[in-house]
Amino acid sequence: MKLAVTAPDRLSVRTVPVPDPGDLISGLPHPAALAWVRHGEGLVGWGEAARLTLPGGPDRFTTATRLLHDIFAAADIDDQVAVPGTGPVAFGGFGFDPGSDDSVLIVPRHVLGRRDGHAWLTTIGTDQAPGPTLLRPPTAPTTLTWSDGALPAPAWESAVATAVTRIRDGHLGKVVLARDLTVHAGEPIDARVLLRRLADRFPACYTFSCAGLVGATPELLIRRTGGHIESLVLAGTTARGTTPTDDTARADRLFDSAKDREEHRYAAEMVRDALTPLCSHLHVPAEPELLTLPNLIHLASPVRGHLTADRSVLDVVAALHPTPAVAGTPTPTALDLIRELEGMDRGRYAGPVGWVDARGDGEWGIALRCAQIDGTRARLFAGCGIVADSDPAAELAEAHTKFGAMRHALQG
Numbered sequence: 098m099k100l101a102v103t104a105p106d107r108l109s110v111r112t113v114p115v116p117d118p119g120d121l122i123s124g125l126p127h128p129a130a131l132a133w134v135r136h137g138e139g140l141v142g143w144g145e146a147a148r149l150t151l152p153g154g155p156d157r158f159t160t161a162t163r164l165l166h167d168i169f170a171a172a173d174i175d176d177q178v179a180v181p182g183t184g185p186v187a188f189g190g191f192g193f194d195p196g197s198d199d200s201v202l203i204v205p206r207h208v209l210g211r212r213d214g215h216a217w218l219t220t221i222g223t224d225q226a227p228g229p230t231l232l233r234p235p236t237a238p239t240t241l242t243w244s245d246g247a248l249p250a251p252a253w254e255s256a257v258a259t260a261v262t263r264i265r266d267g268h269l270g271k272v273v274l275a276r277d278l279t280v281h282a283g284e285p286i287d288a289r290v291l292l293r294r295l296a297d298r299f300p301a302c303y304t305f306s307c308a309g310l311v312g313a314t315p316e317l318l319i320r321r322t323g324g325h326i327e328s329l330v331l332a333g334t335t336a337r338g339t340t341p342t343d344d345t346a347r348a349d350r351l352f353d354s355a356k357d358r359e360e361h362r363y364a365a366e367m368v369r370d371a372l373t374p375l376c377s378h379l380h381v382p383a384e385p386e387l388l389t390l391p392n393l394i395h396l397a398s399p400v401r402g403h404l405t406a407d408r409s410v411l412d413v414v415a416a417l418h419p420t421p422a423v424a425g426t427p428t429p430t431a432l433d434l435i436r437e438l439e440g441m442d443r444g445r446y447a448g449p450v451g452w453v454d455a456r457g458d459g460e461w462g463i464a465l466r467c468a469q470i471d472g473t474r475a476r477l478f479a480g481c482g483i484v485a486d487s488d489p490a491a492e493l494a495e496a497h498t499k500f501g502a503m504r505h506a507l508q509g
Protein backbone atom coordinates (compact mmCIF):
# COMPACT_ATOMS: atom_id res chain seq x y z
CA MET A 98 0.00 0.00 0.00
CA LYS A 99 1.21 3.48 -0.88
CA LEU A 100 0.94 6.67 1.13
CA ALA A 101 -2.28 8.47 0.14
CA VAL A 102 -3.27 12.00 1.10
CA THR A 103 -6.70 13.33 0.24
CA ALA A 104 -6.79 16.97 1.29
CA PRO A 105 -7.61 20.30 -0.31
CA ASP A 106 -4.66 22.75 -0.62
CA ARG A 107 -5.94 24.87 2.20
CA LEU A 108 -8.44 24.00 4.92
CA SER A 109 -10.69 26.78 6.10
CA VAL A 110 -11.42 26.00 9.77
CA ARG A 111 -13.76 27.74 12.17
CA THR A 112 -14.36 26.82 15.85
CA VAL A 113 -17.19 28.54 17.69
CA PRO A 114 -18.50 28.12 21.23
CA VAL A 115 -21.89 26.36 21.43
CA PRO A 116 -24.36 25.77 24.26
CA ASP A 117 -23.73 22.47 26.11
CA PRO A 118 -24.72 19.84 23.50
CA GLY A 119 -25.42 17.16 26.15
CA ASP A 120 -24.72 13.65 24.97
CA LEU A 121 -22.08 13.76 22.20
CA ILE A 122 -22.75 10.33 20.73
CA SER A 123 -26.40 11.01 19.99
CA GLY A 124 -25.23 14.03 17.94
CA LEU A 125 -23.55 11.82 15.32
CA PRO A 126 -25.59 12.18 12.13
CA HIS A 127 -24.57 9.02 10.26
CA PRO A 128 -22.83 5.66 10.75
CA ALA A 129 -19.35 6.83 9.60
CA ALA A 130 -18.73 8.06 13.14
CA LEU A 131 -15.53 9.43 14.62
CA ALA A 132 -15.50 9.47 18.40
CA TRP A 133 -13.37 9.75 21.51
CA VAL A 134 -15.58 10.08 24.59
CA ARG A 135 -15.08 9.43 28.32
CA HIS A 136 -17.50 10.38 31.10
CA GLY A 137 -19.52 12.32 28.50
CA GLU A 138 -16.58 14.55 27.52
CA GLY A 139 -14.45 14.41 24.40
CA LEU A 140 -14.88 14.80 20.68
CA VAL A 141 -17.15 13.40 18.00
CA GLY A 142 -16.63 14.05 14.31
CA TRP A 143 -18.26 13.40 10.96
CA GLY A 144 -17.54 14.12 7.31
CA GLU A 145 -14.01 14.08 5.89
CA ALA A 146 -12.00 17.20 5.08
CA ALA A 147 -8.78 15.20 4.75
CA ARG A 148 -7.65 11.58 5.00
CA LEU A 149 -4.15 10.12 5.24
CA THR A 150 -3.52 6.43 4.75
CA LEU A 151 -0.03 5.36 5.71
CA PRO A 152 2.00 2.36 4.63
CA GLY A 153 3.64 0.19 7.29
CA GLY A 154 7.00 1.04 8.81
CA PRO A 155 8.39 2.19 12.13
CA ASP A 156 8.37 5.76 10.74
CA ARG A 157 4.57 5.84 10.29
CA PHE A 158 4.14 8.14 13.31
CA THR A 159 6.75 10.67 12.16
CA THR A 160 5.33 10.60 8.62
CA ALA A 161 1.85 11.24 10.03
CA THR A 162 3.14 14.12 12.21
CA ARG A 163 4.90 15.75 9.26
CA LEU A 164 1.98 15.45 6.86
CA LEU A 165 -0.54 16.67 9.42
CA HIS A 166 1.76 19.56 10.31
CA ASP A 167 1.82 20.58 6.62
CA ILE A 168 -1.99 20.38 6.35
CA PHE A 169 -2.59 22.27 9.61
CA ALA A 170 0.14 24.90 8.97
CA ALA A 171 -1.46 25.76 5.61
CA ALA A 172 -4.95 26.00 7.13
CA ASP A 173 -6.82 29.22 7.64
CA ILE A 174 -7.94 28.86 11.30
CA ASP A 175 -10.45 30.97 13.20
CA ASP A 176 -10.53 29.34 16.67
CA GLN A 177 -12.76 31.20 19.11
CA VAL A 178 -12.43 28.66 21.94
CA ALA A 179 -8.70 27.73 21.93
CA VAL A 180 -8.55 24.72 24.26
CA PRO A 181 -7.13 21.26 23.47
CA GLY A 182 -9.31 19.73 20.74
CA THR A 183 -10.42 23.01 19.13
CA GLY A 184 -9.31 24.15 15.68
CA PRO A 185 -8.60 21.35 13.21
CA VAL A 186 -8.12 17.86 14.67
CA ALA A 187 -7.29 14.49 13.18
CA PHE A 188 -8.73 11.26 14.53
CA GLY A 189 -6.52 8.28 13.87
CA GLY A 190 -5.67 4.66 14.35
CA PHE A 191 -2.27 3.09 13.68
CA GLY A 192 -1.54 -0.50 12.72
CA PHE A 193 -0.24 -2.56 15.66
CA ASP A 194 2.60 -4.18 13.75
CA PRO A 195 5.24 -1.89 12.21
CA GLY A 196 4.72 -3.97 9.05
CA SER A 197 0.98 -3.38 8.93
CA ASP A 198 -0.49 -1.08 6.27
CA ASP A 199 -3.58 -0.13 8.21
CA SER A 200 -2.75 3.29 9.68
CA VAL A 201 -5.24 6.04 8.94
CA LEU A 202 -5.83 9.66 10.00
CA ILE A 203 -9.04 11.53 9.26
CA VAL A 204 -9.61 15.27 9.65
CA PRO A 205 -13.38 15.52 10.02
CA ARG A 206 -15.42 18.26 8.39
CA HIS A 207 -17.36 18.73 11.62
CA VAL A 208 -16.28 18.21 15.24
CA LEU A 209 -18.48 18.63 18.28
CA GLY A 210 -16.46 18.87 21.49
CA ARG A 211 -17.06 19.16 25.19
CA ARG A 212 -14.40 19.49 27.88
CA ASP A 213 -13.95 21.23 31.26
CA GLY A 214 -17.05 23.42 30.92
CA HIS A 215 -16.36 24.37 27.27
CA ALA A 216 -18.45 23.16 24.33
CA TRP A 217 -17.65 23.90 20.72
CA LEU A 218 -18.36 23.12 17.10
CA THR A 219 -15.59 23.11 14.51
CA THR A 220 -16.49 23.26 10.84
CA ILE A 221 -14.12 22.92 7.91
CA GLY A 222 -14.97 24.29 4.48
CA THR A 223 -17.72 26.50 3.24
CA ASP A 224 -20.55 24.24 4.36
CA GLN A 225 -21.15 26.04 7.69
CA ALA A 226 -23.69 23.56 9.07
CA PRO A 227 -25.16 24.95 12.29
CA GLY A 228 -24.88 21.59 14.05
CA PRO A 229 -25.57 17.92 13.59
CA THR A 230 -28.89 16.96 12.14
CA LEU A 231 -29.68 13.28 12.32
CA LEU A 232 -29.51 12.07 8.73
CA ARG A 233 -29.89 8.40 9.52
CA PRO A 234 -31.13 7.16 12.90
CA PRO A 235 -29.02 4.30 14.30
CA THR A 236 -30.43 0.79 14.09
CA ALA A 237 -29.21 -2.07 16.27
CA PRO A 238 -27.68 -5.12 14.54
CA THR A 239 -29.88 -8.23 14.41
CA THR A 240 -29.45 -11.89 13.46
CA LEU A 241 -25.84 -12.17 14.54
CA THR A 242 -23.88 -15.26 13.49
CA TRP A 243 -20.63 -15.88 15.37
CA SER A 244 -17.61 -17.83 14.20
CA ASP A 245 -13.99 -18.41 15.19
CA GLY A 246 -11.34 -16.15 13.77
CA ALA A 247 -7.82 -17.30 12.91
CA LEU A 248 -7.50 -19.80 15.76
CA PRO A 249 -10.26 -21.85 17.40
CA ALA A 250 -10.00 -21.99 21.21
CA PRO A 251 -7.91 -25.22 21.49
CA ALA A 252 -5.41 -24.00 18.87
CA TRP A 253 -5.06 -20.69 20.70
CA GLU A 254 -4.48 -22.54 23.99
CA SER A 255 -1.65 -24.49 22.35
CA ALA A 256 -0.19 -21.23 21.05
CA VAL A 257 -0.20 -19.97 24.66
CA ALA A 258 1.47 -23.22 25.80
CA THR A 259 4.18 -22.77 23.13
CA ALA A 260 4.73 -19.19 24.32
CA VAL A 261 5.09 -20.38 27.92
CA THR A 262 7.73 -22.91 26.82
CA ARG A 263 9.69 -20.23 24.93
CA ILE A 264 9.54 -17.98 27.99
CA ARG A 265 10.67 -20.77 30.33
CA ASP A 266 13.50 -21.56 27.88
CA GLY A 267 14.71 -17.99 28.35
CA HIS A 268 13.89 -16.57 24.88
CA LEU A 269 11.81 -13.69 26.30
CA GLY A 270 10.11 -12.48 29.48
CA LYS A 271 6.57 -11.78 28.30
CA VAL A 272 4.45 -11.93 25.17
CA VAL A 273 0.87 -10.77 24.64
CA LEU A 274 -1.12 -13.20 22.52
CA ALA A 275 -4.46 -12.22 21.01
CA ARG A 276 -7.24 -14.00 19.15
CA ASP A 277 -10.11 -12.83 17.01
CA LEU A 278 -13.77 -13.76 16.56
CA THR A 279 -15.93 -12.96 13.54
CA VAL A 280 -19.56 -11.98 13.54
CA HIS A 281 -21.97 -11.47 10.64
CA ALA A 282 -25.07 -9.31 11.00
CA GLY A 283 -28.22 -9.23 8.90
CA GLU A 284 -27.56 -5.61 7.87
CA PRO A 285 -24.65 -3.14 7.97
CA ILE A 286 -23.45 -2.57 11.54
CA ASP A 287 -23.91 1.03 12.71
CA ALA A 288 -20.96 2.21 14.86
CA ARG A 289 -23.24 4.61 16.75
CA VAL A 290 -25.23 1.77 18.34
CA LEU A 291 -22.00 0.20 19.58
CA LEU A 292 -20.69 3.55 20.85
CA ARG A 293 -23.92 4.18 22.75
CA ARG A 294 -23.87 0.78 24.46
CA LEU A 295 -20.13 0.95 25.23
CA ALA A 296 -20.30 4.49 26.65
CA ASP A 297 -23.32 3.58 28.81
CA ARG A 298 -21.66 0.46 30.23
CA PHE A 299 -18.04 1.69 30.42
CA PRO A 300 -18.23 5.43 31.19
CA ALA A 301 -14.70 5.41 32.66
CA CYS A 302 -13.23 3.92 29.44
CA TYR A 303 -12.38 5.84 26.28
CA THR A 304 -15.16 4.97 23.83
CA PHE A 305 -13.69 5.36 20.35
CA SER A 306 -14.56 5.03 16.70
CA CYS A 307 -12.28 5.67 13.75
CA ALA A 308 -12.50 4.19 10.25
CA GLY A 309 -14.58 1.23 11.44
CA LEU A 310 -12.52 0.42 14.55
CA VAL A 311 -14.95 0.76 17.46
CA GLY A 312 -14.34 -0.02 21.11
CA ALA A 313 -14.02 1.16 24.72
CA THR A 314 -10.46 1.01 26.00
CA PRO A 315 -9.44 1.55 29.62
CA GLU A 316 -5.78 2.02 28.61
CA LEU A 317 -4.53 5.57 28.01
CA LEU A 318 -1.28 5.37 26.05
CA ILE A 319 -0.64 9.13 26.29
CA ARG A 320 -2.48 12.40 26.80
CA ARG A 321 -0.60 15.63 26.05
CA THR A 322 -1.99 18.92 27.34
CA GLY A 323 0.63 21.59 26.68
CA GLY A 324 3.81 20.25 28.27
CA HIS A 325 1.96 17.96 30.64
CA ILE A 326 1.63 14.25 29.83
CA GLU A 327 -0.32 11.40 31.40
CA SER A 328 -0.50 7.68 30.77
CA LEU A 329 -2.30 4.76 32.41
CA VAL A 330 -0.36 1.51 32.14
CA LEU A 331 -2.49 -1.63 32.50
CA ALA A 332 -1.32 -5.23 32.70
CA GLY A 333 -2.45 -7.99 35.03
CA THR A 334 -6.13 -8.85 34.98
CA THR A 335 -8.88 -10.78 36.72
CA ALA A 336 -12.60 -11.10 35.98
CA ARG A 337 -15.00 -9.45 38.46
CA GLY A 338 -16.41 -11.74 41.13
CA THR A 339 -19.98 -12.99 41.21
CA THR A 340 -20.63 -11.80 44.80
CA PRO A 341 -19.14 -8.87 46.75
CA THR A 342 -17.02 -11.29 48.82
CA ASP A 343 -15.80 -13.11 45.71
CA ASP A 344 -15.08 -9.75 44.05
CA THR A 345 -12.94 -8.56 46.97
CA ALA A 346 -11.14 -11.91 47.14
CA ARG A 347 -10.35 -11.72 43.41
CA ALA A 348 -9.09 -8.14 43.71
CA ASP A 349 -6.86 -9.12 46.65
CA ARG A 350 -5.51 -12.14 44.78
CA LEU A 351 -4.73 -9.99 41.73
CA PHE A 352 -2.98 -7.38 43.85
CA ASP A 353 -0.82 -10.04 45.53
CA SER A 354 -0.22 -12.23 42.45
CA ALA A 355 3.49 -12.53 41.61
CA LYS A 356 2.57 -13.57 38.06
CA ASP A 357 0.38 -10.50 37.45
CA ARG A 358 2.89 -8.20 39.15
CA GLU A 359 5.55 -9.52 36.77
CA GLU A 360 3.29 -8.91 33.73
CA HIS A 361 2.67 -5.40 35.00
CA ARG A 362 6.28 -4.60 35.86
CA TYR A 363 7.46 -5.19 32.27
CA ALA A 364 4.93 -2.68 30.96
CA ALA A 365 5.43 0.00 33.62
CA GLU A 366 9.23 -0.17 33.36
CA MET A 367 9.20 0.16 29.58
CA VAL A 368 6.88 3.19 29.74
CA ARG A 369 9.19 4.75 32.34
CA ASP A 370 12.28 4.06 30.21
CA ALA A 371 10.65 5.42 27.04
CA LEU A 372 9.38 8.62 28.68
CA THR A 373 12.40 9.44 30.85
CA PRO A 374 14.50 10.93 27.98
CA LEU A 375 11.53 13.10 26.89
CA CYS A 376 10.64 14.51 30.31
CA SER A 377 12.02 17.01 32.84
CA HIS A 378 9.86 15.40 35.48
CA LEU A 379 8.26 11.95 35.47
CA HIS A 380 6.29 10.17 38.16
CA VAL A 381 5.78 6.39 37.90
CA PRO A 382 4.29 4.88 41.08
CA ALA A 383 6.44 2.28 42.83
CA GLU A 384 3.42 -0.07 43.15
CA PRO A 385 0.43 -0.53 40.86
CA GLU A 386 -3.13 0.17 42.02
CA LEU A 387 -6.38 -1.59 41.09
CA LEU A 388 -8.63 -0.35 38.29
CA THR A 389 -12.11 -1.82 38.60
CA LEU A 390 -14.27 -1.99 35.47
CA PRO A 391 -17.77 -3.50 35.22
CA ASN A 392 -16.35 -6.80 33.89
CA LEU A 393 -12.66 -6.84 34.86
CA ILE A 394 -10.10 -5.65 37.40
CA HIS A 395 -6.65 -4.56 36.19
CA LEU A 396 -3.37 -3.67 37.83
CA ALA A 397 -2.85 -0.03 36.85
CA SER A 398 -0.01 2.50 37.05
CA PRO A 399 -0.98 6.13 36.46
CA VAL A 400 2.05 7.98 35.06
CA ARG A 401 2.50 11.77 34.91
CA GLY A 402 5.27 13.91 33.50
CA HIS A 403 6.40 17.13 31.89
CA LEU A 404 7.95 17.24 28.43
CA THR A 405 11.30 18.99 27.99
CA ALA A 406 10.62 20.06 24.39
CA ASP A 407 7.62 20.99 22.30
CA ARG A 408 6.78 17.57 20.91
CA SER A 409 3.47 16.54 19.35
CA VAL A 410 1.53 13.87 21.20
CA LEU A 411 2.27 11.68 18.16
CA ASP A 412 6.02 11.95 18.85
CA VAL A 413 5.34 10.54 22.30
CA VAL A 414 3.11 7.81 20.81
CA ALA A 415 6.06 6.88 18.57
CA ALA A 416 8.35 6.55 21.60
CA LEU A 417 5.88 4.29 23.44
CA HIS A 418 4.27 1.96 20.91
CA PRO A 419 4.22 -1.03 21.24
CA THR A 420 4.40 -1.26 25.03
CA PRO A 421 4.74 -4.66 26.76
CA ALA A 422 1.04 -4.29 27.75
CA VAL A 423 0.21 -5.37 24.18
CA ALA A 424 3.47 -6.78 22.73
CA GLY A 425 5.91 -8.17 25.31
CA THR A 426 9.54 -8.01 26.44
CA PRO A 427 11.95 -7.71 24.70
CA THR A 428 9.80 -6.02 22.05
CA PRO A 429 11.43 -7.41 18.84
CA THR A 430 11.37 -11.02 20.15
CA ALA A 431 7.77 -10.59 21.30
CA LEU A 432 6.69 -9.17 17.92
CA ASP A 433 8.30 -12.11 16.12
CA LEU A 434 6.53 -14.59 18.41
CA ILE A 435 3.18 -12.82 17.92
CA ARG A 436 3.63 -13.07 14.13
CA GLU A 437 4.57 -16.75 14.47
CA LEU A 438 1.83 -17.87 16.86
CA GLU A 439 -1.30 -15.73 16.40
CA GLY A 440 -1.93 -16.70 12.76
CA MET A 441 -3.59 -13.35 12.03
CA ASP A 442 -2.90 -9.71 11.24
CA ARG A 443 -4.03 -7.59 14.21
CA GLY A 444 -4.71 -4.62 11.93
CA ARG A 445 -5.26 -1.61 14.18
CA TYR A 446 -6.26 -3.68 17.25
CA ALA A 447 -3.74 -2.99 20.05
CA GLY A 448 -2.36 -0.04 18.07
CA PRO A 449 -2.64 3.62 19.13
CA VAL A 450 -6.08 5.18 18.58
CA GLY A 451 -7.09 8.76 19.39
CA TRP A 452 -6.85 12.35 18.21
CA VAL A 453 -4.32 15.15 17.76
CA ASP A 454 -4.88 18.87 17.19
CA ALA A 455 -2.80 21.55 15.43
CA ARG A 456 -1.00 22.45 18.69
CA GLY A 457 0.16 18.83 19.11
CA ASP A 458 -2.18 18.23 22.05
CA GLY A 459 -4.19 15.06 21.99
CA GLU A 460 -5.22 11.80 23.60
CA TRP A 461 -4.22 8.35 22.37
CA GLY A 462 -5.35 5.08 23.86
CA ILE A 463 -4.38 1.52 23.07
CA ALA A 464 -7.14 0.08 20.85
CA LEU A 465 -8.45 -2.72 23.12
CA ARG A 466 -11.93 -4.17 23.76
CA CYS A 467 -12.77 -3.33 20.17
CA ALA A 468 -13.95 -4.65 16.82
CA GLN A 469 -13.16 -3.74 13.24
CA ILE A 470 -16.46 -3.18 11.46
CA ASP A 471 -16.65 -3.82 7.75
CA GLY A 472 -20.22 -3.55 6.46
CA THR A 473 -22.22 -6.46 7.85
CA ARG A 474 -19.13 -8.12 9.34
CA ALA A 475 -17.10 -7.39 12.45
CA ARG A 476 -13.85 -8.85 13.79
CA LEU A 477 -13.49 -8.77 17.57
CA PHE A 478 -10.11 -8.97 19.29
CA ALA A 479 -8.87 -9.87 22.77
CA GLY A 480 -5.42 -10.62 24.09
CA CYS A 481 -3.63 -11.61 27.28
CA GLY A 482 -0.16 -11.13 28.66
CA ILE A 483 1.72 -14.45 28.92
CA VAL A 484 4.60 -14.97 31.36
CA ALA A 485 6.39 -18.09 32.64
CA ASP A 486 3.60 -19.00 35.09
CA SER A 487 0.65 -18.51 32.69
CA ASP A 488 -1.97 -21.24 32.34
CA PRO A 489 -3.47 -21.58 28.83
CA ALA A 490 -7.02 -22.36 30.09
CA ALA A 491 -6.99 -19.34 32.43
CA GLU A 492 -5.77 -17.09 29.58
CA LEU A 493 -8.53 -18.38 27.30
CA ALA A 494 -11.08 -17.54 30.01
CA GLU A 495 -9.56 -14.06 30.38
CA ALA A 496 -9.78 -13.47 26.61
CA HIS A 497 -13.42 -14.61 26.72
CA THR A 498 -14.20 -12.05 29.44
CA LYS A 499 -12.42 -9.34 27.42
CA PHE A 500 -14.50 -10.21 24.32
CA GLY A 501 -17.58 -9.65 26.50
CA ALA A 502 -17.43 -5.86 26.14
CA MET A 503 -17.88 -5.92 22.36
CA ARG A 504 -20.20 -8.93 22.39
CA HIS A 505 -22.52 -6.96 24.63
CA ALA A 506 -22.18 -3.87 22.41
CA LEU A 507 -23.25 -5.95 19.39
CA GLN A 508 -25.93 -8.06 21.06
CA GLY A 509 -27.38 -5.51 23.47
Ligand SMILES: C=C(O[C@@H]1C=C(C(=O)O)C=C[C@H]1O)C(=O)O
Binds near residue numbers: 447479
Ligand atom coordinates in the same frame (compact mmCIF):
# COMPACT_ATOMS: atom_id res chain seq x y z
C1 LIG B 1 -4.40 -7.15 25.21
C2 LIG B 1 -5.46 -6.73 25.93
O1 LIG B 1 -5.34 -6.12 27.15
C3 LIG B 1 -4.06 -5.85 27.71
C4 LIG B 1 -3.58 -7.00 28.49
C5 LIG B 1 -3.81 -7.08 29.84
C6 LIG B 1 -3.41 -8.33 30.60
O2 LIG B 1 -2.92 -9.28 29.99
O3 LIG B 1 -3.61 -8.38 31.82
C7 LIG B 1 -4.41 -6.02 30.54
C8 LIG B 1 -4.69 -4.86 29.91
C9 LIG B 1 -4.22 -4.60 28.55
O4 LIG B 1 -2.99 -3.96 28.60
C10 LIG B 1 -6.84 -6.84 25.41
O5 LIG B 1 -7.77 -6.42 26.09
O6 LIG B 1 -7.02 -7.33 24.29
